[in-house]
Amino acid sequence: MTFLFAINHQLSTINFFSMTLSQELESRLSAALAVVLGEPIACTVTAAADLRFGDYQSNAAMVLAKRFGKNPRALAQEITTHLDLTGLATSDIAGPGFINFRILPAAYGKRVEKLLRDPRLGVPATGAGKTVVVDFSAPNVAKPMHVGHIRSTIIGDSLSRIARFLGYRVIADNHIGDWGTQFGMIVYGWNHFRDDDAISKDPIAELVRIYREVNLRIKDSPEILDVCKNELVKLQAGDEDNLAIWKTCVALSKSGLEKIYRKLGVKFDHWLGESFYNDRLHGLVHEFLENKIARESNGALCIFSDGNVPLEDDPFKVHKEDGWTDNPAIIRKADGGFLYATTDLATIEYRIDTWEADEIWYVVGVPQQLHFRQLFDAAKRWGKVADFKHVAFGSILGDDRKLMKTRSGENVGLIEVLDEAVVRAAKVIAEKNPDLQGEEAAKIAEIVGLGSVKFAELSQNRLTDYVFSWDRMLALHGDTAPYLQYSHVRIRSIFRKLDGPFDALAAEIHLDKDEELHLARLLTRFGEVLPAVLDDFRPNLLANYVLELARAFHSFFEACPVLKSDEPVRSSRLALCELTATTLGKGLELLGIEVPERM
């Protein structure tokens, strides 16, 4: 009996410890609601929009007033009299019937002490037991990565990191475009325009040059295109010469891509490109035909979906009047070739059957949303079940407000952007902190410059289009990566000056000044923000959070001396600094942004 009780007690304690403040307020509020309204009712408590109203707020009274035919303020009053917030918070009623909560400083202090012991920093493992495949970056072989590729790569990498921290088994898969029409052109170019010297010097640049050269020639004499198509047919039929050229080009491209990823700190678990699925395509198309999911139209094999339900007597016919021609996904061309959709279906099959994916996230631009709608629909009808998500992002536009096209050579290359970012960061270092020299300065410039590019991308809503601008992407002042990195550096500086040992776990937290309280408030909120990021795949929520945290720290830093204050304030502040450093560091790590020791 006693033993069982002890276990139960421990379980509930563990549970209690892992609850965020908003969850704890919710559980206490719903207990009060049960008393007042006579039935258990779920309710939500959110962080207050404005600190003047308190730390958290609930609109439960206003929502429920109508359902129970009561006056909202009177109901709120009734609820608060039954609300037990002992040791946690105070509450009051305001406006049309909000219940506002103000967390007691002592309760924040306790939370901070707990977080100092928690390697998860209060973040619940919402993804435990689930496998997700994240499909991002996916550049085409032998085409240069330009600024347009940056969104998928950076957003995808960050989402992968966050999912991993939330307990998911994450498989980051780089589905590179290593098979397809462009290889006809590349083989042709390889045979006609290759410069072996250039290949040995800079293989990527030479591949890019070859590809552009072919495109230019085709403009002048379109008949070359037919020759290219023929090379492609030979390649796909297994022609040894062409296959060898293909293998060489893919290998060269990959090594170039790996250099960029290494620089960006982006890692993949797999690189299963389109070619990997080539052998499966025939059988797959056959299956779709047999199951009457696809049908022939104008010589091509098509899957008609778009919400059209097949009729029972004729599965190819659909209810919609113009359904015969409406938005089909083509899985086999009239000439027998396979397409994007075919490979993607084979990829889904592999990911579900081999990796047992529960979810698949595609970090791909908005323009492809029709494709994914068709793809997910086809997969579903094929019996491949998983939670498919198209994590779409807006386009990067040129100065003319038009989409940046891959084909036109005038695009800004990704490497160029990254290099320029580092150059600009180096300039600022020389100006702000000339003591830093040589290799150390170069390393910091790299961390700061690359961080700026990443943060510029991650701090905004992924769906908005934007016009590419150097100054915007490489800004180093204001709400930028250096601001965040600098706050971390300031904390490190404190600990560098600290002589003698310090044990944060032994510290008692006292929150007397507003700046201390606010810092603690934000520190306890990390566990609420992070899961919300994956609700709608919005890394910018995390970016906003770390900005707020850094801002709170800078204010604290100016207002509250740490090393020069007396005990017990000194230890309390040191512990606050330590938790800020770990939380900020973790937040930045999840955004893929490094932190320098000094700057």
Added chain:
RNA sequence: GCGCCUGUAGCUCAGUUGGAUAGAGCACCCGCCUUCUAAGCGGGCGGUCAUUGGUUCGAAUCCAAUCAGGCGCGCCA
């Protein structure tokens, strides 16, 4: 023609999914280094949330229409 995304301060963008007096950064103005890194801190200026209707206790947010920009709609990926 059909469909999708976007429209918020001079500029670049947030806005916790329907909450209270719409927030940041840049730019501009004022103040703060003898004190843990001034890449910082404190304060100020700046708004008809594209427009018009509607839904309700309550709308930047939801619905409808209009205007403007971007994108997608059969054999590229």
